[in-house]
Amino acid sequence: DSGVTQTPKHLITATGQRVTLRCSPRSGDLSVYWYQQSLDQGLQFLIQYYNGEERAKGNILERFSAQQFPDLHSELNLSSLELGDSALYFCASSVLGEDEQYFGPGTRLTVT
Amino acid sequence: QQQVKQSPQSLIVQKGGISIINCAYENTAFDYFPWYQQFPGKGPALLIAIRPDVSEKKEGRFTISFNKSAKQFSLHIMDSQPGDSATYFCAALPSGSARQLTFGSGTQLTVLP
Numbered sequence: 001d002s003g004v005t006q007t008p009k010h011l012i013t014a015t016g017q018r019v020t021l022r023c024s025p026r027s028g029d030l031s032v033y034w035y036q037q038s039l040d041q042g043l044q045f046l047i048q049y050y051n052g053e054e055r056a057k058g059n060i061l062e063r064f065s066a067q068q069f070p071d072l073h074s075e076l077n078l079s080s081l082e083l084g085d086s087a088l089y090f091c092a093s094s095v096l097g098e099d100e101q102y103f104g105p106g107t108r109l110t111v112t
Numbered sequence: 113q114q115q116v117k118q119s120p121q122s123l124i125v126q127k128g129g130i131s132i133i134n135c136a137y138e139n140t141a142f143d144y145f146p147w148y149q150q151f152p153g154k155g156p157a158l159l160i161a162i163r164p165d166v167s168e169k170k171e172g173r174f175t176i177s178f179n180k181s182a183k184q185f186s187l188h189i190m191d192s193q194p195g196d197s198a199t200y201f202c203a204a205l206p207s208g209s210a211r212q213l214t215f216g217s218g219t220q221l222t223v224l225p
Contacts, residue, residue, distance in 0.1 A: 045212035
């Protein structure tokens with residue numbers, strides 16, 4: 001158990017809908033990262049937050065957005081969902097100044 | 113642009129054998145190279161990591177070999193066990209404040225009993 005929690009574990013929704021994925025980092029970790037894992041694209045970085053501020057952006061679609069709240073939990077919002085958005089979404093966290101990123105168990109999103 | 117290339121895609125090893133997975137990178141700004149292990153239905157778990165100033169790092173049965181001039185690094189699993197059967201990902205982290213991991217494509221390891 002990495003100490004990173006993610007909810008929900010599974011999510012099934014229809015095209016065009018909007019969903020919110022939630023992540024709680026390890027105690028003391030200020031940085032949160034979101035990654036997408038799909039069969040065709042592999043593991044890809046989406047976005048990083050540090051202590052509430054966006055720090056880096058990767059291959060994140062404009063339909064996706066994220067934020068980190070004062071209690072350090074983070075949410076990833078996916079809107080206007082398409083079939084191709086079906087994937088595993090992972091959250092990871094790390095301590096300031098440390099390179100190790102610890103991943104949560106993921107949320108499996110299925111868009112039908 | 114794939115910045116970390118990983119091979120092989122799949123690997124079958126007998127119990128007790130040595131498993132070797134290779135990765136190559138292009139971006140010289142990378143300064144931290146972790147390996148992750150992922151079991152089905154689970155998140156990637158940090159296994160072992162190395163920095164470019166070290167040529168080898170060993171933790172138990174797992175060893176990373178690093179060749180900075182060739183921009184290559186590899187994971188060696190000694191005395192491979194059926195419980196090691198999982199997907200292994202190499203990754204790389206750039207220097208600076210943006211700490212996004214770039215992953216290789218993964219290697220599915222099967223250790224036969």
